[in-house]
Amino acid sequence: MHATPHAVSPPAPAASPRGGSRADIASWQRELARAIRDPAELCRVLGLDSALAAKAPPGFPLLVPRGFVARMEHGTPHDPLLRQVLPIADEAVERPGFTADPLHEATALAAPGLVQKYAGRALVLVSGACAVHCRYCFRREFPYADHGATLAGTEAAVEAIAADATLTEVILSGGDPLMADDARLAGLVQRLDAIPHLRRLRIHTRLPIVLPERVTDGLVATLAASRLSAVVVVHANHPAELDDRVAEALRRLAAAPALLFNQAVLLAGVNDAFEPLQSLSQRLVEIGVVPYYLHLLDRVRGAGHFEVSEARAHELHRQLRDALPGYAVPRLAREQPGEPAKVWLA
Numbered sequence: 001m002h003a004t005p006h007a008v009s010p011p012a013p014a015a016s017p018r019g020g021s022r023a024d025i026a027s028w029q030r031e032l033a034r035a036i037r038d039p040a041e042l043c044r045v046l047g048l049d050s051a052l053a054a055k056a057p058p059g060f061p062l063l064v065p066r067g068f069v070a071r072m073e074h075g076t077p078h079d080p081l082l083r084q085v086l087p088i089a090d091e092a093v094e095r096p097g098f099t100a101d102p103l104h105e106a107t108a109l110a111a112p113g114l115v116q117k118y119a120g121r122a123l124v125l126v127s128g129a130c131a132v133h134c135r136y137c138f139r140r141e142f143p144y145a146d147h148g149a150t151l152a153g154t155e156a157a158v159e160a161i162a163a164d165a166t167l168t169e170v171i172l173s174g175g176d177p178l179m180a181d182d183a184r185l186a187g188l189v190q191r192l193d194a195i196p197h198l199r200r201l202r203i204h205t206r207l208p209i210v211l212p213e214r215v216t217d218g219l220v221a222t223l224a225a226s227r228l229s230a231v232v233v234v235h236a237n238h239p240a241e242l243d244d245r246v247a248e249a250l251r252r253l254a255a256a257p258a259l260l261f262n263q264a265v266l267l268a269g270v271n272d273a274f275e276p277l278q279s280l281s282q283r284l285v286e287i288g289v290v291p292y293y294l295h296l297l298d299r300v301r302g303a304g305h306f307e308v309s310e311a312r313a314h315e316l317h318r319q320l321r322d323a324l325p326g327y328a329v330p331r332l333a334r335e336q337p338g339e340p341a342k343v344w345l346a
Contacts, residue, residue, distance in 0.1 A: 026181070026182070026213075026216060027213045028207075028211055028213035028214040028216065029181075031065055031066070031067060031211060031213050032065065032131055032211065034065075034066055035063055035064060035065045035066065035131065035132075036062065036063075036064050036065075036066060036069060037061060037062055037063055038062065039053030039054075039055075039056065039062050039086060039087060040053065042062065042064065042069065042082075042085075042086065043086075045066075045069060046069070046072055046074055046075065046076075046079075046082065047074050047075045048075065048077055049077075052077055052086065052088070053086055053087055053088065054087050054088050054089040054091065054092070055087065056087035056091075056133075057087075057091070057302070059141075060133055060140050060141075060302075061087075061133065062085065062086070062087055062133060063085075063130075063131070063132060063133040064085045064132050064133070064210070065131055065132065065210055065211050067210070067211065067212070067213075067245070068081065068085075068132065068209075068210045068211070068241075071240050071241060071243055072240075078269065080237075080238045080240065080269070080270040080271065080276065081238060081240055081241060083267075083269050083270050084134050084135060084136070084237065084267070084270060085132060085133065085134060085135065086135070087135060088135075088305075090304070090305035091135060091302040091303070091305070092302075093304060093305070094301075095304035097299050098299045098300060098301045098302070098303065098304050099299065099300070099301055100141040100142075100300070100301050101141070101142065102138055102298045102299045102300045102337075103117075103138060103298060103335055103337050104337040104338070105117075105139075105142065106142075106143075110122060110160060110164075111156050111157055111159075111160035112150075112152070112153040112156040112157065113125045113150070113153030113154050113156055113157035114153075114156070114157035114160050114161070115173075118340065118341055119166070119340065120166060120167060120168050120169060121167065121168070121169035121170070121171060121202075122157075122160075122161060122164075122167055122169075122170060122171070123170075123171040123172075123173045124154060124157045124158075124161075124170060124171065124172050124173065124177075124188075125153065125154075125157070125173060125174055125175070126154060126172050126173065126174050126175070126177035126179075126180050126185075126188070127174040127175040127176060127177060127179040127180055128142075128174060128175045129174070129175045129176070129179045130174065130175045130176040130179060130206065130207075131176065131179065131206070131207050131210055131211045131214070132206060132210045132211075134206075135302070135303060135306070136265060136267060136297060136298075136300070136303040136306045137300065137303075138298035138300045138303075139175070139300075140300055140302065140303075141300070141301065141302075154188065158188070158191050158192065158195075161192070161195060161198070162195045165197045166197075167197060167198065168197060168198060168199045168200065169198070169199065169200040169201075169202060170192055170198060170200075170201055170202065171202040171203075171204060172188075172201070172202070172203045172204065173204045176205050176206055176207050177203055177204070177205060178203070178205045178207040178208075178214050178219070179207070182216055182218030182219055182222065183218075185219065185222055186218065186221075186222045189201065189222050189223075189225075189226050189228075190226075192226075192228065193226050193227055193228060198228060199228065199229060200228055200229045200230075200231060201223075201226060201228040201229070201230050201231070202230075202231040202232075202233060203230070203231070203232045203233070204233045204235075204263075205232065205233070205234060205235070206234065206235040208232075208234050208246065208249045208250055208253065209234055209235060209236045209241050209242070209246055210241075212245045212246045212248070212249035213249075214249075215249035215250075215252050215253055219253075220252055220253065220255070220256050223253070223256035223257075223258055224256045224257075229259075230256055230257070230258035230259070231258060231259045231261065232253050232258045232259070232260050232261070233260075233261045233262070233263055233292065234250070234260065234261070234262050234263075234289065235262065235263050235264070235265075236262055236264060236280065236284070237264045237265055237267060237270055237271050237280070238270060238271050238276055238280060239276060239279040239280045239282075239283045242280075242283045242284070242287065246287075247286075247287040250287055250288060250289055251287065251288060254288050259290075260288060260289040260290065261289065261290045261291075261292035262284050262289050262290065262291055262292055262330075263292055263293045263295060264277075264280065264291075264293070264294050264295065264330065265294075265295045265296075265297060265298075265306075266294055266295065266296055266297065266308045266313055266316070267297065267306045267308070268305065268306050268307060268308050269305075269306070270306070272308045272312065272316070273316070274316060274319045274320070274323075277294070277316060277320055278319075278320060278323055278324065281320065281324055281328040281329065281330065282324075282328065284328075285327070285328050290327070291328055291329065291330040292330055292331070293330050293331050293332075293333050293342070294313075294317065294330040294331070294332050294333070295333055295334060295335070296308070296310065296313055296332075296333070296334040296345070298334075298335060310345070313332055313345065314332070314345065314346060317329075317332045317345075317346045318346075321346075331344055331346070332344070332345040332346040333345060
């Protein structure tokens with residue numbers, strides 16, 4: 001869920017759409033404008049040698065909100081949150097089987113801005129931008145602008161959804177769909193509300209985790225006003241990501257009401273051990289989020305150093321099953337191009 005070489009990194013916001021001053025800009029937009037974009041600055045803030053960082057690819061630079069950086073451990077080069085966002089030399093290593101489009105999404109476009117891989121549901125590319133550039137992102141090279149992650153593409157996607165009565169669920173994705181402001185999101189949800197065969201609205205987003213300020217009154221009101229059942233799937237990989245501000249943002253979404261689920265990715269050097277995975281599930285349950293999926297890495301070019309073997313994944317999942325109640329154990333899964341659904345491994 002992140003920006004790509006074909007999507008411009010989010011700029012600092014200007015005046016509000018109503019013509020007001022910078023004081024009218026939402027707090028989440030102000031925080032995004034302050035995000036760290038320079039690897040040397042990130043290392044300096046954390047008390048680390050800037051030699052740890054490598055030059056990021058031109059189309060996928062460093063981008064991380066300062067609130068997320070504040071959850072990293074100062075002076076720790078192997079901090080699991082830092083590892084997710086800091087460009088390192090390993091990204092430049094070519095590995096067999098790692099490609100620009102590991103899920104073959106370019107072939108799954110049902111209309112501009114609309115990806116349809118599974119029966120009964122379709123995914124709208126609301127935005128090509130994100131508030132954080134995770135180095136393992138499976139869409140880090142996805143050509144968003146070419147495939148309709150634009151206002152015109154969203155219009156075409158809504159028209160295609162309205163014309164297909166087999167669809168009962170729409171997934172808002174990106175990039176990150178919550179990069180759209182409250183007014184745009186409200187308009188989109190109202191249009192989807194008016195399509196009689198739709199029953200559910202799902203939002204896949206990392207913003208409540210990395211930028212909890214994005215859970216605004218307007219966003220909650222939009223979900224509360226919709227006739228569609230709301231499902232919000234967030235993305236946290238490590239318990240250190242889930243501080244009290246994140247927990248409060250998620251509770252506000254739950255009160256909309258929305259069902260809350262988490263998808264994590266199994267990442268070498270981040271969460272490929274029993275303790276962080278167990279703590280992640282326990283923390284999620286404490287704050288009202290269902291541990292939904294634990295994904296094996298999508299084999300996107302530049303992310304090979306994050307891969308964990310399937311055998312190791314199965315062992316970790318077995319340990320979770322032995323230690324946790326069933327509702328706290330995420331399904332171990334991978335996405336396989338051409339399959340009618342995600343492939344459950346356990």
